[in-house]
Amino acid sequence: MAIDFRQLRYFVTLADTLHFGRAAALLHISQPPLSRQIAALEEELGVTLFKRSSRQVELTVAGRHFHQQAVRIIEALDGAVRSTQATERGERGVLRIGFTMSAAWSVLPPLIKAYGDGAPEVDVQLNEVLPRELNDVLISGKVDVGIAFPWQRPAGLEYLPIHAEPLCAVLPAAHPLARQTEVAVADLAGEPFITLPAATAPALHELVIGCCRESGFEPRIRLETHLQQTIVNLVAEGLGVSLVPWSMSKMQLPGAVFRAISVTRMVEQGVIWAAGNDNPCLPHFLACARVFGR
Amino acid sequence: MAIDFRQLRYFVTLADTLHFGRAAALLHISQPPLSRQIAALEEELGVTLFKRSSRQVELTVAGRHFHQQAVRIIEALDGAVRSTQATERGERGVLRIGFTMSAAWSVLPPLIKAYGDGAPEVDVQLNEVLPRELNDVLISGKVDVGIAFPWQRPAGLEYLPIHAEPLCAVLPAAHPLARQTEVAVADLAGEPFITLPAATAPALHELVIGCCRESGFEPRIRLETHLQQTIVNLVAEGLGVSLVPWSMSKMQLPGAVFRAISVTRMVEQGVIWAAGNDNPCLPHFLACARVFGR
DNA sequence: GCCATTGATACGGATTCCGTATTGATCAAG
DNA sequence: CTTGATCAATACGGAATCCGTATCAATGGC
Numbered sequence: 001m002a003i004d005f006r007q008l009r010y011f012v013t014l015a016d017t018l019h020f021g022r023a024a025a026l027l028h029i030s031q032p033p034l035s036r037q038i039a040a041l042e043e044e045l046g047v048t049l050f051k052r053s054s055r056q057v058e059l060t061v062a063g064r065h066f067h068q069q070a071v072r073i074i075e076a077l078d079g080a081v082r083s084t085q086a087t088e089r090g091e092r093g094v095l096r097i098g099f100t101m102s103a104a105w106s107v108l109p110p111l112i113k114a115y116g117d118g119a120p121e122v123d124v125q126l127n128e129v130l131p132r133e134l135n136d137v138l139i140s141g142k143v144d145v146g147i148a149f150p151w152q153r154p155a156g157l158e159y160l161p162i163h164a165e166p167l168c169a170v171l172p173a174a175h176p177l178a179r180q181t182e183v184a185v186a187d188l189a190g191e192p193f194i195t196l197p198a199a200t201a202p203a204l205h206e207l208v209i210g211c212c213r214e215s216g217f218e219p220r221i222r223l224e225t226h227l228q229q230t231i232v233n234l235v236a237e238g239l240g241v242s243l244v245p246w247s248m249s250k251m252q253l254p255g256a257v258f259r260a261i262s263v264t265r266m267v268e269q270g271v272i273w274a275a276g277n278d279n280p281c282l283p284h285f286l287a288c289a290r291v292f293g294r
Numbered sequence: 295m296a297i298d299f300r301q302l303r304y305f306v307t308l309a310d311t312l313h314f315g316r317a318a319a320l321l322h323i324s325q326p327p328l329s330r331q332i333a334a335l336e337e338e339l340g341v342t343l344f345k346r347s348s349r350q351v352e353l354t355v356a357g358r359h360f361h362q363q364a365v366r367i368i369e370a371l372d373g374a375v376r377s378t379q380a381t382e383r384g385e386r387g388v389l390r391i392g393f394t395m396s397a398a399w400s401v402l403p404p405l406i407k408a409y410g411d412g413a414p415e416v417d418v419q420l421n422e423v424l425p426r427e428l429n430d431v432l433i434s435g436k437v438d439v440g441i442a443f444p445w446q447r448p449a450g451l452e453y454l455p456i457h458a459e460p461l462c463a464v465l466p467a468a469h470p471l472a473r474q475t476e477v478a479v480a481d482l483a484g485e486p487f488i489t490l491p492a493a494t495a496p497a498l499h500e501l502v503i504g505c506c507r508e509s510g511f512e513p514r515i516r517l518e519t520h521l522q523q524t525i526v527n528l529v530a531e532g533l534g535v536s537l538v539p540w541s542m543s544k545m546q547l548p549g550a551v552f553r554a555i556s557v558t559r560m561v562e563q564g565v566i567w568a569a570g571n572d573n574p575c576l577p578h579f580l581a582c583a584r585v586f587g588r
Numbered sequence: 589g590c591c592a593t594t595g596a597t598a599c600g601g602a603t604t605c606c607g608t609a610t611t612g613a614t615c616a617a618g
Numbered sequence: 619c620t621t622g623a624t625c626a627a628t629a630c631g632g633a634a635t636c637c638g639t640a641t642c643a644a645t646g647g648c
Contacts, residue, residue, distance in 0.1 A: 069374030
C-alpha cells in the first residue's frame with residue numbers, strides 16, 4: 001500500500017473544489033501533478049473516485065465515502081502530531097504521584113492544585129504508599145514522584161525539600177498538661193505513647209523517639225498504629241499521648257488538644273524522584289514544587 | 295506537514311522491535327534508510343521518539359503516545375481502503391427504495407429479504423411513495439430504485455417486470471355473488487365501487503375502470519381511498535365492492551371475501567430506476583430482481 | 589584491551605516527481 | 619457548421635528524493 005498523505009490531501013482538496021485547476025492552485029502545485037497523483041491514488045485503491053468529463057468533475061459514490069474517511073485520517077494525523085508534541089512538552093500524559101499520609105495532611109493538596117491548574121491535560125494519579133515503600137516504587141518506576149518525609153535516600157533518587165513544620169504534642173483534653181500552652185517534652189516521661197511502627201514510617205518514628213531520648217527518657221510505647229489520624233483518635237479517647245506533625249492539628253476532635261513542645265523538631269516534606277525518570281510531566285511538577293517551597 | 299505513511303509504518307515496526315536492523319529486515323529495506331526516515335519523522339514532528347544508544351533503542355514517553363496514534367491511523371487507512379473498495383463493489387452503502395402499497399403487499403418483502411441476505415452491509419432505506427410520485431423521486435434522485443405497478447414511464451427510466459398477479463373481486467361476505475367461486479365482472483354492474491383515486495394510483499385505477507368498461511358498464515364509484523387495505527376494510531363493512539390485486543387476499547377479514555373474476559387482468563409489479571443512477575448497490579439489487587422475476 | 593554489535597553518515601545510482609508545453613475532447617457562441 | 623475557449627490528460631526534460639553499499643563511531647562483553 002503506497003498511499004501517501006500527500007495524495008489524501010490532494011484528493012480532499014479536489015473533492016472540495018471539483019476542479020483540477022483550482023485545486024492545484026490551492027495546493028500550490030500545477031495541474032498535471034495533481035492529475036497524476038489522483039490517478040495514482042485511484043490506481044492503488046483500485047477504485048474510481050471521480051467521474052470526469054473534460055467539462056466537469058464529480059465524486060462517485062465510493063469517492064464520497066473515501067472523502068469522509070480521508071478527512072478523518074488527515075485530522076487524526078494532525079491531532080496525533082499535536083498531542084505528541086504536547087506530550088513531549090509535558091502538557092499532557094500521566095503523572096503518578098506516590099504520597100504518604102503525613103504529606104496528605106500538609107503539602108499534598110495545595111501542591112496538586114497548583115500543578116493541576118498549570119497542566120490541566122495531565123492525568124494526575126495519586127497513590128498512597130507507606131513511607132518505607134516509597135523508595136522502592138520510585139526506583140522500580142511504579143510512580144514518577146513521591147511526596148514524603150524522606151528516609152535513607154539511595155543513590156539515583158533526587159530530593160527537593162518544600163515544607164517543614166514542627167512536631168507538637170497531642171494530649172487528651174482532660175490531661176493536666178493540656179492546661180499549658182507549651183509542653184516540656186520531659187514532662188511526657190512515663191505517659192503511655194501511641195506511635196507509628198518503625199517498620200512503616202521509619203523517619204517519623206525515629207524523630208519522635210529521638211526527641212524523647214534527648215529529653216532524657218525512653219518513651220513507653222503502649223500502642224502502634226499505621227495512621228496518624230488513628231493516633232489522634234486514640235489520644236482523644238484518653239489512651240495515651242503522642243508527638244505528631246503540627247499539620248495534624250487540622251483534625252478537630254473534642255477529646256484531643258495540640259500543644260507546642262519545648263524543643264523544635266522539624267518534620268520535613270519534600271518531593272523525591274528517580275534521576276533517570278524521563279516523564280516529560282516531571283519537570284513542570286518539580287518547578288511547581290520549587291515555587292511552592294519558598 | 296510532510297509526514298508519510300511509509301514513515302508511520304517504519305516507525306511502528308521499529309517501535310515494535312526496538313532494533314533498527316531487525317525492523318529494517320521486517321520492512322524489506324536496509325538499515326540506513328530506516329535510520330534516515332525515523333530521523334526525518336522526528337525532525338518533522340519536532341519530537342524525539344526514541345532514546346538511542348549504540349547498544350539499545352527504547353521509546354520515549356512521547357514516542358509511546360505517538361505509537362498508539364500511528365497504529366490507529368494506519369488501521370484507519372486500511373479500513374478506509376477496504377470500505378471504499380466494498381463501496382464500489384456495492385457491498386456497502388445506502389440503497390434507497392421507493393415502493394408503493396401494492397408492492398408492499400406482494401413483491402417487496404421477499405425481494406428485500408433476498409437482497410438483504412446477499413448484501414448485509416448495505417443500509418436499505420424503504421420509503422413509501424404514492425404511485426404518481428414515483429417517477430419524480432426517481433428522476434430527482436431522492437430514491438435509487440422504485441418497486442411499483444409502472445405508469446407512463448418517461449425517458450431515462452428503466453423498467454424490469456418481476457411479478458404479475460391477476461385482478462380479483464373483493465365482495466362483502468354476505469353478498470349473493472360471494473357464493474360463487476368465480477364472478478363475472480358484468481355482474482358487478484350497478485354495485486357501488488370503492489376505488490383508489492386516479493390522481494394517486496393512475497395505473498391501478500385505469501386497470502379497474504378499463505376492466506369494467508370492457509365488460510360493458512361504467513362503474514359507479516361510491517368511495518375513493520388512498521389505501522387498498524382501506525378498500526378491503528370498507529368492503530368488509532358492506533359499503534361496496536372492488537377489484538384489487540390478488541395479493542390483497544392475504545388480508546383475512548371475516549366480512550370480506552376474494553373471488554376470481556371472469557377475465558384475466560394482470561397487475562404487474564416491477565423495479566424502476568434512473569438509467570444514469572450510479573449507486574453501486576443498484577446492479578446487485580437489479581440482479582436479485584431479475585432472479586426473482588423468474 | 590580487543591572484538592562484535594549497532595546505529596549514524598558518505599556517496600553514487602536509480603527512481604520519482606514536478607513544471608512547462610502540448611494534446612484531445614467538449615461545449616458555447618457566432 | 620465552424621471556431622474558439624476551457625479543462626483534464628499526456629509527453630518530456632530537469633531536479634529532488636530515496637535507496638543500497640560501504641564505512642564510521644560508539645558501546646559493551648570477554
